[in-house]
Amino acid sequence: MQLRNLSIPTGAVFAPMAGLTDAACRHLMADHGAAWTVSEMASAKALNFHDEKSLALLRDKHPHGLYAIQLFGAEPESMAKAILFVREQGIQFDILDINMGCPAPKITGSGAGSRLLLDPPLCGQMVAAARKALGDDTPLTVKMRIGWDADHLTGVEVAKQLEANGADLIAVHGRTREQMYIPPIDTAAIAAIKQAVSVPVLANGDVTTADEALTLLEATGCDGVMIGRGALGDPWLFAQVRAALLGEERPPEPTLNQRMTALRDQIYEMCEEKGEWAAMPQARSQAMHYMKGLHGAAALRRYCSMLEHFSDVDTLIEAVYRLQ
Template structure:
């Protein structure tokens, strides 16, 4: 699998997720075999105006190869933002044309560009011309079922010079509900000559294999399926490369990884911020464990790392 001259060891990528796929999580997923990661999305306007938070979101580390993702609806500003991204030495510039969040899509960015193919083309073209590294585009099936245009969008992205396109097989109106449309991703794959990355509902080896079989995509992108489950990449890699099924990690291993993950967030962001973010991550790491309601109540009150350690010890004792 290659995007322009950039070669990947495997084909399971980590999807960009705002508020989730920060540097700590990206590095953890790479340790478990994610072949590629993308930063949390950054506002092109904020970045060009020197916003400090935007710069923090673009900080890369041991999460290579990695892309910097930007969003916006002005070709000139997007091009300037892409140039600023180069200060962080990304391997790829990724343009978000698929985010369904109202605060993004209702303000001209993200999935709203699915309704404006011509503008999407101009944005991609401007960014491609502004930088000397590969540019990729992330899209959806369409805005709604009455305006399914992923094929048109992908063809325009290729025409504008994009080196790859990632397709989430749902419309913006679906958000993350309903079923993923394998057929639309397959149609995109047939229509363009650049690599196509399939996204949506990939959570394990079986769903990864089904996605590849039904779409013929060049790679797959895992988002929510990696939450509390970073080892999903090593499991998918073993299955696709060697037809081998790795065992599910033990409760002890899960708790150890959870603590390691939160420690890394603390290192990057400080305990106050990290422990509030830890509530979300811990809920995923402990999903389906005994005493769910009580666990969730305790997780919702986490303020110090010691509390998380105590909670993990309680869980381990429950499973002795």
């Protein structure tokens, strides 16, 4: 896939997730074959006020692979100013993504995220402003949902506005805002959006295996898949999907030792990046994902919820080996 001057490697894209896709998580996924990774979302309005916490969400001192930053907002001028400010601060990124899919009330309450889907022309204006601020070289993508609710399935109309105003790729989460994350996704709605535009479209939602990725592509006709929660605790999924897309032999499932090494390395990098005090509360949810499918998983998740110091990670890993 080619996005403007950027050649995209074969593979699934790692989706942005607030509170989860920090630098350590992104690096892990990129190293295991994600086509590109995306930052946690940052507020365009907050960046207009030079908010350091918002900038910190976007900074990556040593990006692994192609790296996108994601902004959210509901005002075109504010979005453009935020992009210019981010560049003035020297933050390096390969792709800029606009969030039009977040269902969280604190985001939609400001008119941003999936709330934008109720106003397709405004969606187009947001992209036009971002496109002008970015210039012609940097790819501009949008992550959206199929609509606000069953009565407002605006996905096709929104996608046409995005394409007409300069978006290079659209990622579609196959649910409405009203559905939040309740399964299943609506593959027919994703397919309709794909058919309505000529830019590449990624299908997103409920992919946890390489076979599910292939099934989703077949059902939607999309150009690729974006994977979020399905890859947490399982970065090896990206290598599996890449092999499936290329028709190659899939790599073996990771050993328990590989899983625990990845867990420890990820949390160590989190501590190095943020400091132990800030990293360890966030590490609890990351660690829980590595417990999937293990004997005694319920008890091990309780261990995860009590992580306070990095040394506790080794205690958790010892418990994992003891219970298998």
